[in-house]
Amino acid sequence: MQVLIPTRDHFVTAALADDLERWVPKLWRRKLVAGHWAPVSHPDAIARMVEEFVEHVGGQPSTRGLQRAKSGAVGFTGQLVVVTGAGSGIGKATAQAFAAAGAEVVVADIDATSAKRTAAEIGPAAYPYAVDVSDEEAMTAFAEEVAAEHGVPDVVVNNAGIGLAGSFLDTTAEDWRRVLDVNLLGVVHGCRAFGALMAESAEGGHIVNISSAAAYTPSRTLSAYASSKAAVLMLSDCLRAELADKGIGVTAVCPGIVATDITNTTRFAGADALDQQRLRRKATATYAKRGFGPEKVAAEIVRAVRSGIPVLPVTPEARAARVVSRFAPGVMRRLARVDVVR
Ligand SMILES: NC(=O)c1ccc[n+]([C@@H]2O[C@H](COP(=O)([O-])OP(=O)(O)OC[C@H]3O[C@@H](n4cnc5c(N)ncnc54)[C@H](O)[C@@H]3O)[C@@H](O)[C@H]2O)c1
Numbered sequence: 001m002q003v004l005i006p007t008r009d010h011f012v013t014a015a016l017a018d019d020l021e022r023w024v025p026k027l028w029r030r031k032l033v034a035g036h037w038a039p040v041s042h043p044d045a046i047a048r049m050v051e052e053f054v055e056h057v058g059g060q061p062s063t064r065g066l067q068r069a070k071s072g073a074v075g076f077t078g079q080l081v082v083v084t085g086a087g088s089g090i091g092k093a094t095a096q097a098f099a100a101a102g103a104e105v106v107v108a109d110i111d112a113t114s115a116k117r118t119a120a121e122i123g124p125a126a127y128p129y130a131v132d133v134s135d136e137e138a139m140t141a142f143a144e145e146v147a148a149e150h151g152v153p154d155v156v157v158n159n160a161g162i163g164l165a166g167s168f169l170d171t172t173a174e175d176w177r178r179v180l181d182v183n184l185l186g187v188v189h190g191c192r193a194f195g196a197l198m199a200e201s202a203e204g205g206h207i208v209n210i211s212s213a214a215a216y217t218p219s220r221t222l223s224a225y226a227s228s229k230a231a232v233l234m235l236s237d238c239l240r241a242e243l244a245d246k247g248i249g250v251t252a253v254c255p256g257i258v259a260t261d262i263t264n265t266t267r268f269a270g271a272d273a274l275d276q277q278r279l280r281r282k283a284t285a286t287y288a289k290r291g292f293g294p295e296k297v298a299a300e301i302v303r304a305v306r307s308g309i310p311v312l313p314v315t316p317e318a319r320a321a322r323v324v325s326r327f328a329p330g331v332m333r334r335l336a337r338v339d340v341v342r
Pocket of ligand 1: 074087088108109110157161162182210222254257258260262265294
């Protein structure tokens with residue numbers, strides 16, 4: 001038996017279906033993000049769920065929605081998690097963490113080779129894709145392809161991002177465009193393409209956007225990067241308010257200093273080729289010395305999705321900066337003057 005449970009029904013509450021396994025051993029408990037008049041407000045979603053169930057009983061394989069609804073499913077079993085920028089660092093560790101928790105993972109990166117490597121390391125439940133998050137058309141096509149091949153994802157982690165440091169006066173308009181295209185619009189494209197699919201499915205879900213502690217830590221050397229991350233934090237706050245009605249949670253993650261490859265690819269505006277190498281080496285050494293690995297961020301991301309945490313600073317310095325920025329912003333303004341790059 002498949003029971004459709006409207007999550008916003010104030011008259012026939014979900015609790016009524018709590019004890020059903022006693023009477024129905026083969027039970028599919030399907031969440032429908034709708035109110036009491038679900039048949040009127042969501043006829044297409046209900047028709048799809050009924051069709052999937054009837055076809056399954058008739059011998060077709062279980063759809064993702066049915067797998068998720070199967071009574072007894074634990075953790076992220078049967079769930080699909082999409083991670084962008086999963087070829088390296090935090091994205092790779094996040095894909096690994098969700099896979100370890102039972103999910104199937106879509107491993108996307110602009111670099112096809114690293115996406116394939118991550119997927120191969122995880123195993124057969126990981127599917128590699130090459131996509132540039134800053135390309136709107138490619139992201140729409142990517143979301144449609146994922147939905148057609150694997151189903152609508154339960155969790156989307158918009159993680160892909162690039163570093164950019166240096167003084168504002170050395171940062172060109174082209175630098176700004178690139179960092180905003182990837183760090184901000186890449187997240188926007190991911191939220192739009194997958195958010196629309198999740199909303200239409202009426203089965204809820206969760207979007208995780210990787211911002212940064214830089215979002216609330218002003219710095220004379222990070223004007224473009226910090227602005228892009230502050231925008232991701234605000235976007236997440238706005239989106240959370242809108243998608244709450246659809247049963248879709250939104251988390252903004254704000255890591256501090258995490259040892260990944262980002263320091264080897266960050267562009268230092270105003271530095272010549274030689275200086276660029278020196279600054280990358282210096283930043284990489286500093287981040288390595290800090291010793292906070294991406295797997296710790298990944299574990300926090302999984303926890304945030306499980307608990308529906310809205311904003312999650314990760315690392316002690318990210319948490320401290322969040323508190324100081326709220327209660328003593330003058331201190332942050334003074335610290336912003338320190339040139340931490342050179
Ligand atoms: N490492 C840190 O200290 C730190 C701190 C705060 C926030 N972050 C953020 O975490 C996220 C992950 O960074 P990381 O440290 O793991 O870096 P990383 O360089 O190790 O990984 C980033 C991945 O994103 C991919 N990528 C870059 N541009 C892309 C694009 N246009 N489309 C698709 N994929 C693209 C890269 O190929 C790479 O595999 C970024 O958004 C970054 O800004 C990192």
